[in-house]
Amino acid sequence: MAISEGNLDKPKIQVDNLCLWYGSFQALKSINACFRDRIITAIIGPSGCGKSTLLRVFNRMNDLVEGVRTSGKVLIEDISISDNNIDLVSLRKKVGMVFQRPNPFPLSIYENIVFGPRIHGSMNKSELDEIVEESLKSVLLWDELKSKLDNPALSLSLEQKQRLCIARLIAVKSDILLMDEPCSALDPYATARIEELMRELKNRYTIIIVTHNMQQAARISDEAGFMLLGELIEFGATENIFTRPTNKLTEDYITGRYG
Numbered sequence: 172m173a174i175s176e177g178n179l180d181k182p183k184i185q186v187d188n189l190c191l192w193y194g195s196f197q198a199l200k201s202i203n204a205c206f207r208d209r210i211i212t213a214i215i216g217p218s219g220c221g222k223s224t225l226l227r228v229f230n231r232m233n234d235l236v237e238g239v240r241t242s243g244k245v246l247i248e249d250i251s252i253s254d255n256n257i258d259l260v261s262l263r264k265k266v267g268m269v270f271q272r273p274n275p276f277p278l279s280i281y282e283n284i285v286f287g288p289r290i291h292g293s294m295n296k297s298e299l300d301e302i303v304e305e306s307l308k309s310v311l312l313w314d315e316l317k318s319k320l321d322n323p324a325l326s327l328s329l330e331q332k333q334r335l336c337i338a339r340l341i342a343v344k345s346d347i348l349l350m351d352e353p354c355s356a357l358d359p360y361a362t363a364r365i366e367e368l369m370r371e372l373k374n375r376y377t378i379i380i381v382t383h384n385m386q387q388a389a390r391i392s393d394e395a396g397f398m399l400l401g402e403l404i405e406f407g408a409t410e411n412i413f414t415r416p417t418n419k420l421t422e423d424y425i426t427g428r429y430g
């Protein structure tokens with residue numbers, strides 16, 4: 172692969188001393204972490220520990236919740252995203268997110284994919300056609316769907332819908348893909364296929380997945396962070412987290428003592 176080592180070593184996202192409050196409740200407590208490009212990083216931890224909140228910091232989705240306050244710093248490619256003058260539309264384009272329940276628009280497959288590109292720039296039909304083909308190829312749906320592009324997206328299977336949601340991010344050229352429990356609505360076969368897709372996509376993207384499926388985190392991630400009650404307890408190579416955690420709390424969690 173023609174990627175320089177220097178490029179890979181530089182963190183894509185750097186989090187320094189990040190705290191977040193919902194009103195008076197502190198949901199994130201002095202988080203420090205680096206998320207690297209072209210690897211999969213998993214965030215694990217029991218329900219309510221702040222995994223989704225942390226993901227939503229990266230595209231400022233928490234701004235939509237009233238009474239949210241943050242302190243500390245989050246840099247994406249060395250740019251502080253908490254500044255008031257940051258362009259939120261470009262940030263959310265760059266940092267895309269998929270959720271537990273795939274949420275395609277009640278439009279055709281084609282219209283789902285061109286929705287974003289159309290908002291972000293005027294393009295002609297052949298440019299849009301090309302984006303649809305490329306995006307669907309990236310999520311390995313093209314052969315399956317190329318003759319059904321006018322079908323409603325809501326008629327797809329859950330797995331296809333989740334792939335379509337990932338394709339929508341690719342269509343607007345997101346390069347950081349946040350995945351919040353992307354497989355939890357899927358059966359084990361569909362889950363395995365989405366994991367396969369993630370492995371393929373990691374050659375081109377920064378992928379951060381939140382999962383409470385520890386086996387999944389162990390299978391697909393290169394680095395992992397364990398959170399508990401708003402704190403990032405341990406962060407490092409997945410292999411180390413799962414085979415020789417340094418913190419007793421991590422060990423207790425991965426061996427199933429709580430959660």
Ligand SMILES: Nc1ncnc2c1ncn2[C@@H]1O[C@H](COP(=O)(O)OP(=O)(O)O)[C@@H](O)[C@H]1O
Pocket residue numbers: 193196198216217218219220221222223224225236
């Ligand atoms: N919009 C919100 N308003 C108030 N509290 C919230 C909100 N969203 C999440 N929380 C609280 O913040 C904590 C972390 O939530 P969340 O990030 O969803 O955890 P996880 O994804 O790990 O299950 C929980 O205690 C949750 O109740």
Ligand SMILES: [Mg+2]
Pocket residue numbers: 222223224351
């Ligand atoms: Mg969550």
